Amino acid sequence: MTLAASADAISGEIDRESKTPLYQQLMAILRDYVSQRGTQTTPIPSERDIAARFGLARMTVRQAIDALVAAEVLDRVVGLGTFVHRSKVDLQVKLTSYSEEMQRRGMVPDAKVLDFELVPAGAGIARELQLQEGQLVVRFRRLLLADGAPMSVDENFIPGYRVPGITDGPPPTSLYNVLGERYGLVMEWGEDMIEAAAAAPTIARLLKVENGAPLLKIQRHAFVSGIVVDYSVSYYRADRYKLWVPLQRPGARAARPYARRR
Numbered sequence: 001m002t003l004a005a006s007a008d009a010i011s012g013e014i015d016r017e018s019k020t021p022l023y024q025q026l027m028a029i030l031r032d033y034v035s036q037r038g039t040q041t042t043p044i045p046s047e048r049d050i051a052a053r054f055g056l057a058r059m060t061v062r063q064a065i066d067a068l069v070a071a072e073v074l075d076r077v078v079g080l081g082t083f084v085h086r087s088k089v090d091l092q093v094k095l096t097s098y099s100e101e102m103q104r105r106g107m108v109p110d111a112k113v114l115d116f117e118l119v120p121a122g123a124g125i126a127r128e129l130q131l132q133e134g135q136l137v138v139r140f141r142r143l144l145l146a147d148g149a150p151m152s153v154d155e156n157f158i159p160g161y162r163v164p165g166i167t168d169g170p171p172p173t174s175l176y177n178v179l180g181e182r183y184g185l186v187m188e189w190g191e192d193m194i195e196a197a198a199a200a201p202t203i204a205r206l207l208k209v210e211n212g213a214p215l216l217k218i219q220r221h222a223f224v225s226g227i228v229v230d231y232s233v234s235y236y237r238a239d240r241y242k243l244w245v246p247l248q249r250p251g252a253r254a255a256r257p258y259a260r261r262r
Helices: 022-037 047-054 058-070 098-104 123-129 175-183 201-207
Strands: 074-077 081-084 089-092 109-120 136-146 149-159 189-198 214-224 227-237 241-244
Touching: 022 047, 022 058, 047 058, 058 074, 123 149, 123 227, 149 201, 175 227, 201 227
Parallel strands: 089 241
Antiparallel strands: 074 081, 109 136, 136 149, 149 227, 189 214, 214 227
């Protein structure tokens, strides 16, 4: 159900005789309002409206909303307002396909192909793939979506001599499946470099975020028999992903089984 645009629909009252701070009382009221009537990404009434409804100072309302943002009950988007928190997808660092990961979470994966072509490798791409500058590489650039919402922009580069004829047909729906089944290139291991990045205008437009919005940038080298077969650069929406990395002490005999928190 969509939240009401007016704070008049928020039930509950502030008890000014209570020893509980006003902002904490308002937090409880707003938390109950969101849990009963809210769905992810729907807006809540403005601070001004809430302040008028409960007869509180704007500073008190802001303090309550800040605390709910910190508790991941609400999300504040600069210039747009405050919304019911949208849970983040845990980004697991492993060599699986995007489709497999989204399906595992019960989400519907989709992709919009932006580029699928053979191009000469520039100096940077040639260095990453250990090729000579000017050698042909397959450039496969996609906008990845889940449940219709943009999640990331992915750009893969593969040595052209490894995948003859791949661009003669339609773009693959699962790149790693095609590499394995058609060309015998089953990725054995990989290396990721993860860093924070700000959304450039072209990326921001594709991901539907503000220019300069925070992103997770992941550069990956995937190997077959010790040779780089795939180099990729991905930009993930930081408001839709959190990074999950399993760790094991060097020299440990086996990874300990444990239950992941959801």
